[in-house]
Amino acid sequence: xxxxxxxxxxxxxxxxEELGYSQQFYAKRTAHLVEVSTDEGITGWGECFGxxxxxxxxxxxxxxxxxxxxxxxxxxDRDVIWHKVYNLMRDHGQKGMPLQSLSGVDxxxxxxxxxxxxxxxxxxxGGAHRTRVQVYGYGMMxxxxxxxxxxxxxxxxxxxxxxxxxxxTKMKVGLGPRNDVKxxxxxxxGVGEDFDxxxxxxxxxxxxxxxxxxxxxxxxRAYWFEEPVAPEDLDGYRELRxxxxxxxxxxxxxxxxxxxxQILENRxxxxxxxEVCALGGITEYLRVLALxxxxxxxxxxxxxxxxxxxxxxxxxxxxxxxxxGGLHPREPLLxxxxxxxxxxxxxxxxxxxxxxxxxxxxxxxxxxxxxxxxVEPDRDFIEHYSA
Ligand code: CA
Numbered sequence: 001x002x003x004x005x006x007x008x009x010x011x012x013x014x015x016x017e018e019l020g021y022s023q024q025f026y027a028k029r030t031a032h033l034v035e036v037s038t039d040e041g042i043t044g045w046g047e048c049f050g051x052x053x054x055x056x057x058x059x060x061x062x063x064x065x066x067x068x069x070x071x072x073x074x075x076x077d078r079d080v081i082w083h084k085v086y087n088l089m090r091d092h093g094q095k096g097m098p099l100q101s102l103s104g105v106d107x108x109x110x111x112x113x114x115x116x117x118x119x120x121x122x123x124x125x126g127g128a129h130r131t132r133v134q135v136y137g138y139g140m141m142x143x144x145x146x147x148x149x150x151x152x153x154x155x156x157x158x159x160x161x162x163x164x165x166x167x168x169t170k171m172k173v174g175l176g177p178r179n180d181v182k183x184x185x186x187x188x189x190g191v192g193e194d195f196d197x198x199x200x201x202x203x204x205x206x207x208x209x210x211x212x213x214x215x216x217x218x219x220x221r222a223y224w225f226e227e228p229v230a231p232e233d234l235d236g237y238r239e240l241r242x243x244x245x246x247x248x249x250x251x252x253x254x255x256x257x258x259x260x261x262q263i264l265e266n267r268x269x270x271x272x273x274x275e276v277c278a279l280g281g282i283t284e285y286l287r288v289l290a291l292x293x294x295x296x297x298x299x300x301x302x303x304x305x306x307x308x309x310x311x312x313x314x315x316x317x318x319x320x321x322x323x324x325g326g327l328h329p330r331e332p333l334l335x336x337x338x339x340x341x342x343x344x345x346x347x348x349x350x351x352x353x354x355x356x357x358x359x360x361x362x363x364x365x366x367x368x369x370x371x372x373x374x375v376e377p378d379r380d381f382i383e384h385y386s387a
Pocket of ligand 1 (some may be wrong): 200202226227252
């Protein structure tokens with residue numbers, strides 16, 4: 001079996017409203033799908049993390065750098081391909097966009113392997129530890145509104161996400177520490193006392209400001225405090241984890257086993273959030289998962305992007321061993337963006353219908369059992385939204 005073609009599909013549309021997080025506002029939704037074709041007619045799908053012009057640049061890396069290395073190779077040789085590409089790109093990028101680009105190709109190779117075997121990816125990894133996974137719905141994005149308007153919006157939106165049946169919810173902050181605490185109070189008010197909410201700072205704070213917000217989150221009993229400081233600030237992470245009761249989470253901006261070894265050995269994370277579409281694909285995710293569990297750090301995957309990314313994560317969440325195990329373990333969660341995303345809701349021939357499953361099944365969603373990722377995208381839809 002040989003790889004005959006690697007094609008990037010960058011999809012894009014204008015969002016109905018501008019959305020923001022602590023670093024920027026954005027008005028377009030983008031997805032970068034990777035399609036790997038073979039001489040036996042089997043096609044695999046993957047996805048690369050990275051919006052807008054990042055997706056366009058990653059397409060350039062796949063077309064110009066990765067594809068020439070990989071065309072003609074056996075798609076079943078996933079680990080051989082991973083190391084060939086990584087070793088030849090190492091001098092030019094051990095993190096960031098080269099790894100995001102490799103991730104999409106690697107995920108597509110796993111989809112092919114599953115289709116060859118006639119088995120879902122979770123079976124190739126070692127089987128399903130669970131057939132359903134609880135879902136948390138994130139929303140509460142920033143808008144160009146004053147703080148009072150945003151506070152009122154966050155109360156209502158948090159209550160609405162809880163009302164949709166999600167198991168927990170997650171909000172953005174980024175107005176500055178004092179106003180951010182008001183937003184967090186609004187979300188606690190919106191969800192009531194007995195419901196988990198999480199806070200995502202997208203690394204906008206200094207360590208000092210993160211302590212100020214983190215102490216408020218202790219009082220509000222937030223479940224986790226995500227990317228409080230810059231991913232490079234290992235000292236800040238470690239000091240926050242020692243000094244705060246709220247769980248410190250992060251890792252979506254970390255790559256491969258060597259990057260993850262460093263942040264795990266630093267002991268700055270209560271919860272690890274690896275991003276399979278960025279850190280190096282499923283092949284590397286499994287090594288990172290093993291490292292996290294070797295450090296007894298629980299994992300809640302970072303999920304962003306289209307239905308391909310969601311399906312990939314459902315396969316991985318099915319196959320994630322319990323840590324440390326028990327009658328009533330803290331189960332992993334699927335991250336689900338509740339804001340407008342056609343690429344998640346309408347891309348597939350048979351949609352996952354996650355909000356409907358969440359509403360009907362106590363906040364949980366079923367793991368797809370078809371071969372590979374267990375989902376197939378609609379080519380007419382891809383054609384329509386190609387950027
Ligand atoms: Ca995040």
